[in-house]
Amino acid sequence: MNIWNRGTRIPEIYGALIALGLILYFFIMYAAGLIHVIELRLLNLFIMLAGVYFALKQYRRTHSMHMDYFSALTTGVATAAIAAATFSLFVFVYLSLDRNLMTSIIQNEPLGRYMNPYIASFIVFLEGLFSGFGLAYLMSNFASSDTPAVDRAVDRMPKI
Numbered sequence: 001m002n003i004w005n006r007g008t009r010i011p012e013i014y015g016a017l018i019a020l021g022l023i024l025y026f027f028i029m030y031a032a033g034l035i036h037v038i039e040l041r042l043l044n045l046f047i048m049l050a051g052v053y054f055a056l057k058q059y060r061r062t063h064s065m066h067m068d069y070f071s072a073l074t075t076g077v078a079t080a081a082i083a084a085a086t087f088s089l090f091v092f093v094y095l096s097l098d099r100n101l102m103t104s105i106i107q108n109e110p111l112g113r114y115m116n117p118y119i120a121s122f123i124v125f126l127e128g129l130f131s132g133f134g135l136a137y138l139m140s141n142f143a144s145s146d147t148p149a150v151d152r153a154v155d156r157m158p159k160i
Helices: 009-034 038-062 069-095 099-108 117-143 149-156
Strands: none
Touching: 009 069, 009 149, 038 117, 069 099, 069 117, 099 117, 117 149
């Protein structure tokens, strides 16, 4: 069986792909000298959006086009949580190794004097987790294909 067709590993696979995209974007911003422009972190949302979308699409494909609301929400949130945790672990390791970047954050950011690699990576984790939850919540409303139980109950009622 192909790794892409495993329906049980969708959050792990797509969470890792999102984390790789975020790490690549981090290095591009670092190389361009734009690492301190906080507004550019909004583009992380689009990387997360693409990853959660493709995870939900893969779930539908591997489960015979059946996905209820709860399955869509849990798949999206699990994918975003794995991506956020992996990326925050990377940020922690990178800030622990690159003392120049950590010193620059401490000197230039508004709450920088309270920052250390632990707090910075935790903030990145929370930011990724909540943005991923919001995206999964919004997309699960559109991605679910099964009708709610109330609609199915009306179909089973006797006709008068």
